[in-house]
Amino acid sequence: MESKLPKNWVKTSPLEISKIIRGVSYGKSDAFQFEFDNSCLILRGGNIQDGEIVDGKDNVYVSVDLIKNEQFIQKHDVVIVGSTGSKNLIGKAATSSFESDKISFGAFLMNIRASETIDKRYFSYYFQTNYYREAIRNLAGGVNINNIRKEYIENLYFPLPPLAEQNRIVEKLDRLFAQLEILKTSMAKVPLLLKDFRQQVLTQAVTGKLTEEWRKGKELDSTTDLLKKIEIRRKKNDTITLLKKLDEIYNDNSKSVIYNIPSEWKEINLDRVCEKFSYGTSTKSDNEGEYVVLRMGNLQNGKIDWSDLKYTSEKSEFEKYKLEKGDVLFNRTNSPELVGKTSVYEGEKESIYAGYLIKIWNFKELNSYYLNYVLNSNFAKKWCSEVKSDGVSQSNINAQKLSKFTIPFPSPEEQQEIVNRVESLFAKADAIEQQYKILKAKIDTLPQAILHKAFKGELTEQLDTDGDSRELLKQIQELKNSTVKPKKATTKKVKNYPEGDGALGMVAESKK
Missing domain, CATH: 3.90.220.20 (DNA methylase specificity domains)
Structure with missing residues (x-):
């Protein structure tokens, strides 16, 4: 100064x-x-x-x-x-x-x-x-x-400065800071509007409205035929000891989609189109190692956050819990607001997953990215809040409960179209959010810039009459x-x- x-x-x-x-x-x-x-x-x-x-x-x-x-x-x-x-x-x-x-x-x-x-x-x-x-x-x-x-x-x-200029400086500072507060109040609405926009997109996606016009006149794979093929394939590939489990899957009546879906879609429990749901490693992770151990903190807004990582060098753990590109991870425990967070692993780094995450082994007929969007919708969040069991200090959704989560199941072609459209709309929201962050960073520096000018005598005019x-x-x-x-x-x-x-x-x- x-x-x-x-x-x-x-x-x-x-x-x-x-x-x-x-x-x-x-x-x-x-x-x-x-x-x-x-x-x-x-x-x-x-x-x-x-x-x-x-x-x-x-x-x-x-x-x-x-x-x-x-x-x-x-x-x-x-x-x-x-x-x-x-x-x-x-x-x-x-x-x-x-x-x-x-x-x-x-x-x-x-x-x-x-x-x-x-x-x-x-x-x-x-x-x-x-x-x-x-x-x-x-x-x-x-x-x-x-x-x-x-x-x-x-x-x-x-x-x-002279007293008269002190008064002018204060008057201008008060006015500028009042304007800044108004601007900050308006800016604070942007993240909420973007969050609401993304949820509106997901709502449109899982109810079929996002692809309503696209779907007209197209001959798409029958979801009924697809589900029958999956059932036949599972029965051929599974051993006899698993048939009881298959009976549980195909005789289950706990489906509960709480919104209307297109007639071409099916309402099914997640286990109908998934092979299994597995928990991750219980091995302690360190700050250094050969393989990344993804944890609940790495699941952010439907994507993997690579900024805070833990590692392991256990080869046997890597072979047992290795993630493949397209795997969907589900956070099953911790505080209520964290339970149900999901992300898609895209193969950026060789990784395994921690024990409080569930890996969803979905069949090819269920698009991983589509599933991730369904699990990030408000409908899924509501389901999580209703079915989680409260422990002493944490909530939990185990693999069995997750397997009975009901999803809307469109044809694979429409799933991909939904993914494309959601990604396009989210990209626009991300661009706006990035502009918001840049503008907010500039606004956050304004108070000090204004004060700096004020105490250097650059904020108001100096007058000879001030004394x-x-x-x-x-x-x-x-x-x-x-x-x-x-x-x-x-x-x-x-x-x-x-x-x-x-x-x-x-x-x-x-x-x-």
């Missing part, structure tokens, strides 16, 4: 234009989780969020007798985290939008109160700049804890020299802390 300043600006420091107030120290026996007569809420690190003071969890109250007058929060105070075990949190700052004689701050926080002679809002914006945060992170460091010394703040470089900030600095110094330290107000001692519960919200209290 340090650079040549406009001619009517001056380089100064917080020491010259503000006062640093240390937080309240109190003992364990002084702190309570509830309000009581003559109590004061103590702000802590958790109350400092995104540049604002917010209500927090596990509020702490102490007697107002422990608070000095200057330690009560005033409007436009800058409260910062002065001591913490995290270097990322040290120096985190928030500006108070209220004042209250019932709210103060703890010893791990510091309060920087700007001179009445300057625009306090201009002063507070400074503590949201990257320049400030980086300077503090570089200065504050300890073996086990990070601390900000008073002089770290006092000696920071601070560019001070010189050197004169302003002299006024501040004269005011500091003439200020008499106020005496602490006396309050009635509280001998007994009454019992109670609940917590009065800070903002609500401040407005009373």
Whole structure:
């Protein structure tokens, strides 16, 4: 930030234009989780969020007798985290939008109160700049804890314009940041719209509406004949000991598609068109090895995510659990929102799969990519939420339950057409999402770019009528020299802390 300043600006420091107030120290026996007569809420690190003071969890109250007058929060105070075990949190700052004689701050926080002679809002914006945060992170460091010394703040470089320009800068910053918030709110809808669009596509796909016009006038393979051929082939290839299992498959009546499908399609359980459903390896995986072990975290949005991988070098495990291109993987366990995630393995790297995944061995008549789209539809997600069994801490859908999931079964030709159309529409959605991410990244950098220009004197015009900030600095110094330290107000001692519960919200209290 340090650079040549406009001619009517001056380089100064917080020491010259503000006062640093240390937080309240109190003992364990002084702190309570509830309000009581003559109590004061103590702000802590958790109350400092995104540049604002917010209500927090596990509020702490102490007697107002422990608070000095200057330690009560005033409007436009800058409260910062002065001591913490995290270097990322040290120096985190928030500006108070209220004042209250019932709210103060703890010893791990510091309060920087700007001179009445300057625009306090201009002063507070400074503590949201990257320049400030980086300077503090570089200065504050300890073996086990990070601390900000008073002089770290006092000696920071601070560019001070004349008061009239401070006002103009604040007005423009407020306007620009308000516009940014509107833009961010609008942008936040894009991922939701894209998610909804993809689900609408999948809904159209599994109900046959996506290929409704394409299907007209075409002579497609009969799904009834296909299923009969699969049954005959299975009975010829399977041993006699498996015939009971085949009877279970072909005599099952648990089909339950909850939506209408074209008359040419069939409603079937998944085991009708799959050979088997197998669990993956239970061998422990490592950060290095010869073969990738795909886990539930690698199943993302219907595709394999290769960014966080584990490995094994066990040749026997690879031979037993080796994946082939086109295999569909199903996540069978973990939290409810993760159960049912699926992806298609496309053979990018030699891989096996972990034990909490199920590999679906589908016959050639069932297109793997079509199946993957069916399993990613909202209909499948609803089914997963209904049939999963709740364990102690995890939900689970085993292979037997998965085998009885009902799917809409069109001809292989139509399955491929559905896949082509879904891929085309998803590609358009992906392109929009990529543009969104690029734009969002640019928008995310705008606040700091705007602040940088503001404190270099490039955000607003300099006017000769504004005067010189050197004169302003002299006024501040004269005011500091003439200020008499106020005496602490006396309050009635509280001998007994009454019992109670609940917590009065800070903002609500401040407005009373």
